[in-house]
Amino acid sequence: MAASNYTLCDTYASVTVAASTLTGASTLILDCEARDLGCTNGVLSIISISDVDATTIFLIDALALPDSSHPAFTPLFDLLRSEAVTKLMWDGRADALELREVYGVELGGVLDLQLAEVVSRRNVRGEKDDFRRRRLATGYFREMALDISRNPGEYDGIYQVSGMNAALKARNIRDNKDATVLDLQKAQGSGIWLERPLPETLLRYAAHDLSLIAMLYASFMRGGWIKENNVALLKEQSARYMRTFRTREIKDLFDDSKVAMFVPLHVLEAPPGNAQLIECLWCKQQLPLRCFTVRRDAGRVQQRSTLCKLCAALAKRDSEGSRGEWVAV
Template identity: 70%
Template sequence: MAAPNYTLCDTYESVVVAASTLSRSSILILDCEARDLARPTGVLSIVSISDVDATTIFLIDALALRDSSNPALVPLFDLLSSGTVTKLMWDGRADALELRETFGVELRGVLDLQLAEVVSRKSVRRETEESRLRRLATGYFKQMRHDILRDPAAYEGIDQVSGMKNSLKACGIHDSKDAAVVALHEAKGSAMWLQRPLPKALLQYAAHDLKLIAALYTSFVRAGWINGRDLPLLKEQSERYIRTLHTRALKDLFDQRNLGMFVSLHVIDTPPPDAQLYECESCHQQNTKTIAGAC
């Protein structure tokens, strides 16, 4: 995949131009880069946003544009909060929280491709219950695989997500990490995103992520995993998915316990309005039932 072209926006005037250009598209791609994204020590660095093909990419420097009350940011915030402009994301849970905490923006209109992959297993690909349980038994719950075989009902409704790397491989999309970025990450961790000026390799990395999301979206549509029939429901589910994390402390908890590997129970099937809800003591998500081993 060729190195992408991008425009770095580090002035308020440049963000106005970016928002004007992006407003011509009904589908955008969105991703964020940060130090400790959405965690208590989190600092937003780059908001990456493009058209649906990732041919027009803007990298918005959040460190240079700290004044969220500046009127120049209003058109961009309007795009992000618009329910009629679709935002394609890959696991937008932490991104949504970081944008809310940093800029006070509530993301709407999201179509989360990580969630779409999970939903398509049953709705399109007709995955069997045996396959779902096998994924759990060879993944997060591999130390409890005998319990899963003995009492599968205790794991009803638990869906383990797929990472982007695995999904790219499953879709036959070749990608390799930039060696320079890998070296930077090993040396500085996610704090590398606070460097200014940002190295060109990091800017290209941020832009490249949008290219990958664009490729996955094209593949999902071609395979029927995303289709017009299921799209309205999938966007409703995506809205619930990106609101899984309510606070930075909760993101920290999810990371400590590796709970981001799962779709919270209320996301795919929303509880009825009159349902009695129970809060999980481990992940603090509210659901209609408790599930042994879910957390």
């Protein structure tokens, strides 16, 4: 998995070669680099794509190839859209938004490893609801441990996601990312991805991310977190996860309100086909009634919060802004 071996595609002809090389693969790895990926200020820089082992890596220079209608992109976009070709990603929500906004490409066949890690907690590792609440009480909601204990129903279905570094550490995978790039991003921000020509250190960094995803995938497979009988469900859940950021404005909103640190409440369990969907006042997700706290007022009229349980918990934690209102069901 030597991520130093990559091909930079900065001509349309080289994109054709990349797509031709990867066509026929049943599983690919996909990642993007950008300034402020998915945000209103976002500018896509690099589309990184490889085979399942990250031994054949292509870095497609989006800035050098601005003509999204060029026929050289057609076979590549077909691969990205294909439900039959699995795309391994780590938190691909913003990547999916960039590809949709820039190229009009709706990703298909995504298996998001960040989501797979969350699903494995309950379905493979056997973590019960009390352990899930303990994660919340020792994580982002650590100041609210008492409230979680007293009002467990208000935290139903809330899962905090793990970052890639935490997942690598948990699976005993050494992350040898270039520290100089990490320092550069801290000092100058993600705008460094708009430099041209891109320094080789950044290109190697982008390629290395694919090798990390490859190692995590292999580890998840060995651990039984991903197996033949759960791939279809993981891909269904990942498809809902990929549609979380419908617009750049929603991505900004998720970042500002910290909702991005959690799995949206409709992702792990699909809403019933005939369910009435309600838009949460904060996160703007279309959710079934089960995702909202419901109560009866003094007149015994059933009411629901205008905030989903996740957003209501975040509002309670921060004690800032609107905590939503109660409306009749």
